[in-house]
Amino acid sequence: MTVRMLADVSISTGAVSRSERLRFWREQVGQLLIDVECQRQPGQELDASLRYQDFGLFRMATIEANAHAVVRSGHSIRHDGRDSIFACLMLQGRGFSHQGVDCALHVPGDVVLYDTAQPYGHGFPEQMAMAVLDIPRQLFKQQVGDWQEQGLVKIDHSMGIAGWGAQAVRQLLADGGQALAAREHQASQLLEWLHSLWSVHSGQMQAGKSTLCSLWRAKAYIEQHLAEDELDGEHISRALRLSARQLARIFAQEGLSVSRYLWGRRLERCRIDLQDPALRHLSVSELGFRWGFNHSAHFCRSYKQRFGETPSQTRQRGMLSTQGDGV
Numbered sequence: 613m614t615v616r617m618l619a620d621v622s623i624s625t626g627a628v629s630r631s632e633r634l635r636f637w638r639e640q641v642g643q644l645l646i647d648v649e650c651q652r653q654p655g656q657e658l659d660a661s662l663r664y665q666d667f668g669l670f671r672m673a674t675i676e677a678n679a680h681a682v683v684r685s686g687h688s689i690r691h692d693g694r695d696s697i698f699a700c701l702m703l704q705g706r707g708f709s710h711q712g713v714d715c716a717l718h719v720p721g722d723v724v725l726y727d728t729a730q731p732y733g734h735g736f737p738e739q740m741a742m743a744v745l746d747i748p749r750q751l752f753k754q755q756v757g758d759w760q761e762q763g764l765v766k767i768d769h770s771m772g773i774a775g776w777g778a779q780a781v782r783q784l785l786a787d788g789g790q791a792l793a794a795r796e797h798q799a800s801q802l803l804e805w806l807h808s809l810w811s812v813h814s815g816q817m818q819a820g821k822s823t824l825c826s827l828w829r830a831k832a833y834i835e836q837h838l839a840e841d842e843l844d845g846e847h848i849s850r851a852l853r854l855s856a857r858q859l860a861r862i863f864a865q866e867g868l869s870v871s872r873y874l875w876g877r878r879l880e881r882c883r884i885d886l887q888d889p890a891l892r893h894l895s896v897s898e899l900g901f902r903w904g905f906n907h908s909a910h911f912c913r914s915y916k917q918r919f920g921e922t923p924s925q926t927r928q929r930g931m932l933s934t935q936g937d938g939v
């Protein structure tokens with residue numbers, strides 16, 4: 613039996629004749645992502661590809677194309693009722709985006725967020741690549757922030773933690789063939805990153821660039837060493853050459869202690885393992901022990917408090933979500 617894999621879709625204008633490319637691209641993008649109009653200079657052909665991936669919590673489209681422009685008009689919005697906040701991360705080239713009275717130039721590492729229920733447009737004067745996170749409005753409100761903007765929001769790559777997003781997106785692209793739980797784990801990290809960016813933008817987090825960089829250095833270190841028994845606040849502060857007080861202060865920006873953050877990330881890893889068929893020979897207690905939970909009853913209580921279900925219920929749900937020819 614194998615873990616259910618989420619369907620990825622790839623399309624390319626190279627699959628159709630040159631005369632059909634614009635029509636093909638608009639239809640396919642409209643089906644997979646959102647209804648927009650695509651424009652090219654007369655006599656120029658569109659060479660474009662799109663990879664559409666499902667990460668459980670949200671979807672991501674990675675677009676590569678030569679020079680072109682797209683517009684989402686009022687007519688498109690009336691025709692297509694999908695309601696999301698898009699977070700676009702430039703990976704290559706330059707782009708110009710506008711919504712309402714706001715206009716922004718973005719280059720690799722910049723993030724542009726906008727409301728798909730309002731008209732907008734993009735222009736790309738050269739070869740480009742962009743990752744588009746398609747985040748349902750309700751999920752954005754719950755995990756990132758309350759969208760009340762009248763136009764687009766640009767977060768410049770010069771903000772230290774913005775660069776972490778580019779690395780995370782590239783990691784998502786490299787780790788395409790994964791099961792649902794692993795993908796959702798990666799998606800939750802990206803939403804957490806967006807939440808930090810949004811908190812700074814909205815003034816909820818009064819942290820400087822150096823503090824934010826230290827915060828995401830610490831989070832990256834934790835992810836890399838999460839399975840190590842000795843990982844604790846003292847170990848992290850020593851590895852990052854920060855004092856214990858400095859480390860506590862940067863996590864306090866998000867209303868968390870270091871130990872509370874570690875606890876949450878380890879529970880997330882337990883959740884992934886509980887849905888992994890390759891680990892079904894291990895008991896729930898043994899899986900908890902792998903991630904530092906030495907007392908089974910405490911682990912089960914903590915797990916249910918965080919996820920609203922017991923570890924055994926998660927494991928059973930994971931078994932029901934598998935597909936294959938049988939054991």
